[in-house]
Amino acid sequence: MNSVTFAKAMADNTRQQIMHLLCCQWICVGDIVDQTGVSQPTVSHHLGILRVAGLVSTRREGKQVFYTLNQDAVAVCCGMLMQNFAPEKLEADGES
Amino acid sequence: MNSVTFAKAMADNTRQQIMHLLCCQWICVGDIVDQTGVSQPTVSHHLGILRVAGLVSTRREGKQVFYTLNQDAVAVCCGMLMQNFAPEKLEADGES
DNA sequence: CACTCAAATTGATAATTGTCGATATGATGT
DNA sequence: ACATCATATCGACAATTATCAATTTGAGTG
Numbered sequence: 001m002n003s004v005t006f007a008k009a010m011a012d013n014t015r016q017q018i019m020h021l022l023c024c025q026w027i028c029v030g031d032i033v034d035q036t037g038v039s040q041p042t043v044s045h046h047l048g049i050l051r052v053a054g055l056v057s058t059r060r061e062g063k064q065v066f067y068t069l070n071q072d073a074v075a076v077c078c079g080m081l082m083q084n085f086a087p088e089k090l091e092a093d094g095e096s
Numbered sequence: 097m098n099s100v101t102f103a104k105a106m107a108d109n110t111r112q113q114i115m116h117l118l119c120c121q122w123i124c125v126g127d128i129v130d131q132t133g134v135s136q137p138t139v140s141h142h143l144g145i146l147r148v149a150g151l152v153s154t155r156r157e158g159k160q161v162f163y164t165l166n167q168d169a170v171a172v173c174c175g176m177l178m179q180n181f182a183p184e185k186l187e188a189d190g191e192s
Numbered sequence: 193c194a195c196t197c198a199a200a201t202t203g204a205t206a207a208t209t210g211t212c213g214a215t216a217t218g219a220t221g222t
Numbered sequence: 223a224c225a226t227c228a229t230a231t232c233g234a235c236a237a238t239t240a241t242c243a244a245t246t247t248g249a250g251t252g
Contacts, residue, residue: 007106010177012240016100019181029199042241044200063198063249074182078174081106085115086170108210125229138211140230159219159228 001054003084006077009053014038015046022056022069029065097150099180102173105149110134111142118152118165125161 010016017036021027029047033040047067050056054073059066082090106112113132117123125143129136143163146152150169155162178186 004109004112007103010103011107013100023181039242065199069181071182071185075178075185078177081174085119085165086167089167089171135212161229
């Protein structure tokens with residue numbers, strides 16, 4: 001994954017709203033629909049983008065599909081952005 | 097500045113290319129045009145977006161305008177993304 | 193198998209955005 | 223004041239994207 005893909009995945013208000021919901025818990029698509037107020041196809045679309053970007057994990061449970069945010073991926077991508085665009089702010093830190 | 101604005105500003109290949117050029121030096125618009133191969137209006141457009149997002153600083157020198165990347169802003173925004181979307185990866189770190 | 197419920201996909205549309213050519217602005221030098 | 227050079231803005235167009243209604247897929251249930 002590259003930093004443009006990451007930025008594009010984050011470059012939408014609805015998507016960040018979804019990411020916030022998924023940050024520290026597993027939620028199924030229906031609940032995301034309820035809590036965001038956007039239509040189910042739209043939520044699925046956004047989840048697809050986040051999935052392709054590697055930012056969410058998926059688990060099937062009966063008829064429902066649960067999603068959660070992949071915090072490791074976010075951290076890696078933020079590190080990449082720092083390396084690329086704020087290298088002088090990393091010197092003497094623990095980043096290799 | 098919010099994290100969506102930041103992500104949108106980064107969510108373009110040409111823009112990240114420009115940011116990379118500006119990362120550790122001041123460059124004037126003409127040189128950015130030469131080194132990116134995109135037209136001068138397009139470069140100005142991208143610089144405008146980066147400027148509004150607070151990611152670049154500007155200095156006028158005669159007829160030329162120089163830009164440089166604001167690494168502090170990038171670092172702050174990355175920190176914001178970490179706080180919002182990878183909080184569990186920050187625990188026990190120096191982030192307040 | 194037929195039915196139901198949840199999520200994904202499709203198709204269409206409106207909004208946003210990246211790009212360029214043409215033009216305007218603004219600074220410098222003659 | 224005029225000419226020139228560098229950058230910004232304007233206007234138009236093409237490409238991308240966010241959104242929803244309608245449909246399909248897929249998993250469970252009677």
